[in-house]
Amino acid sequence: MKPEQLTAWALNELSHEEKAQIESLLKEDNDVQAQAAQTKTFCDFLSTELGDDSLEFTPEQRERLWSADEPSAVNASKPSASAPAKQTSFWRRHALVNLAAAAAVVVGTTVLLRRETEETVxxxxxxxxxxxxxxxxxxxxxxxxxxxxxxxxxxxxxxxxxxxxxxxxxxxxxxxxxxxxxxxxxxxxxxxxxxxxxxxxxxxxxxxxxxxxxxxxxxxxxxxxxxxxxxxxxxxxxxxxxxxxxxxxxxxxxxxxxxxxxxxxxxxxxxxxxxxxxxxxxxxxxVPPHSNESYTQIVENALKDVMREPLSTFSIDVDTASYANVRRFLNQNTAPPRDAVRIEELINYFPTTEEGPAPGAKEPFAVEVEMAACPWQPQHRLARIAIKGRQISQDRQSSNLVFLVDVSGSMGDPNKLPLVKQSLRMLTEQLGENDRVSMVTYAGGTQVVLSPTSGQNKAEIMAAIDRLQSGGGTHGSAGIRLAYEQAVAGFIKGGVNRVILCSDGDFNVGISSPEELETYITEKARSGVFLSLLGYGTGNLKDRTMETLADKGNGNYAYIDSLSEARKVLVEQMNGTLVTIAKDVKIQVEFNPAVIRSYRLIGYENRLLAKEDFNDDTKDAGEIGAGHSVTALYELVPANLPPGADPRPMVDDLKYQQPAAAPAAPSAVIADTAESGEALTVKLRYKAPEGSVSSLIEVPLRDDKRGLETASDEFKFTTAVAGFGMLLRQSSYSGQLTWEQVRQLALEGKGTDAFGYRGEFLQLIEKARGVSR
Incomplete structure (x- = not known):
């Protein structure tokens, strides 16, 4: 296509047939189509700038112009007062002017676009x-x-x-x-x-x-x-x-x-x-504060038919990074990306007041299950599963810790490496004579900046932390390898062996894809060295990579956006962060079809397992730290809900064929379970930190028809946090839920709030309400 044709099209000087032909050709070539759009934008600009009515000729000026240009034909070409004027395009009357203008536009556009492109890049x-x-x-x-x-x-x-x-x-x-x-x-x-x-x-x-x-x-x-x-x-x-x-x-x-x-x-x-x-x-x-951040895509869990899928299986999750990250966005008066909102991590951010296992109990954690009305679908029910880990004494076992610090150029911002150094100082203050610390850094290369040092020698550890400076590339894979070598060399049998990685997750040298990293980390986790990840910074946070490493490294992932969050993770919940009391913890819930028609797990989309994985001890799952609390919610549709009362049918009736018959359970079994009143049974499998064979716990639940107003404070607060996440994610299942309902539930379930986390959450509700508008 000639530039003159493109310019004539942009100036709207073609006939209808010519215009249609040009546009047909544009559809066949994306590059020419983009050039045409740019030329059109430029021509529209010129038309706007040069289309000022104040520049139009007066009748006298127009008459003099015609007289000067065509003296022999003035009377013939001037519009008659009695006849309508025939509007003839100036560009059509003057072909040379047309071609000159077209050439000027094309040349000018090309030069300007090239200059703008170079400048932009x-x-x-x-x-x-x-x-x-x-x-x-x-x-x-x-x-x-x-x-x-x-x-x-x-x-x-x-x-x-x-x-x-x-x-x-x-x-x-x-x-x-x-x-x-x-x-x-x-x-x-x-x-x-x-x-x-x-x-x-x-x-x-x-x-x-x-x-x-x-x-x-x-x-x-x-x-x-x-x-x-x-x-x-x-x-x-x-x-x-x-x-x-x-x-x-x-x-x-x-x-x-x-x-x-x-x-x-x-x-x-x-x-x-x-x-x-x-x-x-x-x-x-x-510049967008998270223009280069990456998150794992989340596809919201849907309702499942109990008759077809009676089992729901997933791995527990003690990560809390999503809550701190969402808080960061809301404190900037910005709505977080939907995939940054992981509801299970919002829920598990808050320690619960429920008791752990009794002294001398065989199991390392206690399990409680409660059911009450659902606030966003009043005809539905909610089931809350709560796990509370055993607390350990202050005299914990000896620890072998390796601080792995990203000191690349991307960590130079005040909310990255400077905050990392403050965080590690806090942790160092908690160490004692039974603890050994070494430190590895990575940027363009890797280096052991602190050989194994007793936790009593705080001055030497602090001095090594103070010497950290950022600069260079991000050879993350080499740093991870060296850190694991240090941890394995100083391994303490029966103790805490852990690598603590501090980074924004941007590994751009060596192994950088989540798939390669998770394979390597999974292999190293079998040695008994676990991994904790602390994410820092904005604009370049690789949340997806950090989450992957924590999952495969038998560890946890926290996002540190402030000194107060560093104190929560590394001081107030230090034992939960460092000391693992159970690993490969899986939950499987069996629903009674006589009581429950369908169910939906709220959150845990990235933790779902096949039903066969529950009894397979080779399948990896989540870990629980000392004193950790883990909570999960299920939305349930009662079996006795009247036909048509369910506001959201799972699948529309088929038009062209009869639906396959649902698998029928033996009537005697249904009668027995219906009479028992059990709505579901929660089963858990877990291994000891150094074990390879899992143990089983079972807890049944009866639906006592409890209303939301009589539910426990923990039930109300958990429901409020889940509703908060659903509204932020614009969930299609949020039903009648409002921000005011979320605030009221959180207020009623706040409780004593020893650390002030729940009071802060009430403030975040108001900020989320504001950005959602």
Whole structure:
């Protein structure tokens, strides 16, 4: 297709048949289609800018124009007062003008788009890596192998500055440096950018600018959005002030180096590029705080027919990362991504007041089951299964701990490595003479920065922690290997042997895929060395990888967003974090079809097991730490619910065939179970921390028709947290649930709240209600 044809189409100067032909050709070529869309945008802009009515000719001017151009035909060509004027396109009357305009548009569009594309790619790379110098030293390759341009952008002329900027989107969630994932996010940190052209930097004018103060220009008008990166203002380099570049500082500190209003900044800090020259001006941007974060997709559990699927089997989960992560988003007045909301982790964040096993009990934990009305579907029932682990004395067994710390360049933010160091100091304060600590770091390479040291020698451990600095790549797999080698070398039989990994989960060197990592971690977990993961930071959190490693490493995963959360995980719940009292804990629930028609497990979507896995001791499952509480909820549809009363039938009636007959249970069995009144039986299997054969626990439950108002405080609070997660996830099963119901249930079930976690949850409900609007 010729450029002239594309331009004529964009200017709407083709006949109906010609236009249809062009559009038919556009559908066959995506590249030409994209070029056509850009040309159309440019032409629309020109039409808008040049279509001012004030520029139209007056009748006198039009008459003089006709007289000057065609003196011999003025009377013939002027519109008659008595006849309607025949509108003839200016472009059609003047073919040369048409061709010249078309050529100008095509050439201008090509130059501008190329310039914008180069500028966009460079800015995205700088913004997401925070290192302008690296992007200059070597070109990066996109996923298709093509080189990404790193040429410094040339500032466009003033009229061009207001042109609409083409959107650049990179949809792949797991992408190389410089890619931005789609989605509308807010409340981001501000990233400052100062691109430098090498030739201009060495010019005499640039050298003079270093010596002579330059008057600060006024902040420019923010540019149009570019994908998910939005320019919000302009800054000017005022004085170097000893600034060395590639750091993060507060807005106040940035003001001493850069002048210009920081417009629309919502984050706590400004990330600044390398030093420039006095007088340099550049745009700064809002960047999505989790533009490069990844989460495992969650497909919500559906209702299951008891007659067809009487068994529900899953692995327990003691991770709490999702709650702290959701809190981070809500504290930024931002709705969390749906896949970041794992309801079971929200529920299990809160320690329960229920008692553990009695002293001398054979089992390492106690099991309680309760049933009451469902608040979002009043005709349904809710069953709550609660497990409470045995507490251990302060004189716990000896421990062999390896701190594995990510010190790569991505960990340089204040909420990453600095917070890691504070967290590890807290944990160090809890150690004693029976504890040994070693520390491994990884970035571009790996290093043992602390050989095995007694927990009594806190000064030496603290000094090693204080020396940690970030920089380089992220060779996570090599760090994990070295940490396990240290743990195995110092293995304490019958003690606590654990690697504690502190990272944002971005492993971009060596083994980096979840599949490879989980295979390696699973093999190492069999040695008796377990794994705890502490996730840090925003914008680059690889939640999916961290969750995978914790599941396969017989450990737990917590997200640390603050010092208070570090204290909860590493001080208040230290024994639960470090000491495992049971492993491979599985739950299987059998439902009585005489009492329950259908059921739905709320949460645990990533923990489901096949019914055959329950008795298979080779299948891996979750671990319970000392004093840990684990809770699960089932939504139940009673068997005696009148036909048509269930507001959500599982499957519509078939139109073209009769449905397969449901498997019928022996009538005698149904009669006996109906008479017993048992609605379900909860079965648990678990192994001792060093065992290989599982033990079984069974707990039946009768439905006593209890209403929600007479349910226990723990039942009400658990239901409130589950409803909170369902509303955040916009669950299709939330029914009549409202934020006010969630708040009231949480208030009624709050209880003594010794640590204040439940009071904080009440505040989060109000924030979630606000962002949901």
């Amino acid at each position: 460079q800015r995205e790379n700088i913004l997401l890596t925070g290192k302008l110098t690296e992007s200059k030293k070597q070109p990066s390759k996109d996923q298709d192998g093509s080189l990404l341009s790193r040429a410094a952008p040339v500032p466009p002329a003033e009229p061009v500055a207001s042109l609409p900027t083409p959107s650049v989107q990179k949809p792949d969630e797991r992408r190389d440096v410089g890619h931005v994932s789609p989605g509308a996010y807010a409340n981001a940190d501000v990233i400052a950018e100062a691109p430098m052209d090498r030739e201009r930097a060495e010019s005499p004018a640039r050298q003079q600018a270093k010596e002579v103060p330059v008057q600060t220009p006024a902040p420019a008008k923010p540019a149009a959005p570019r994908g998910n990166i939005t320019a919000v203002g302009r800054l000017t380099l005022d004085t170097s002030n000893g600034y060395t570049g590639n750091t993060t500082m507060t807005a106040e500190a940035a003001a001493t180096t850069y002048s210009g209003a920081i417009v629309g900044m919502k984050g706590p800090s400004v990330s600044l590029p390398e030093p420039g020259v006095v007088g340099d001006s550049f745009d700064y941007y809002e």
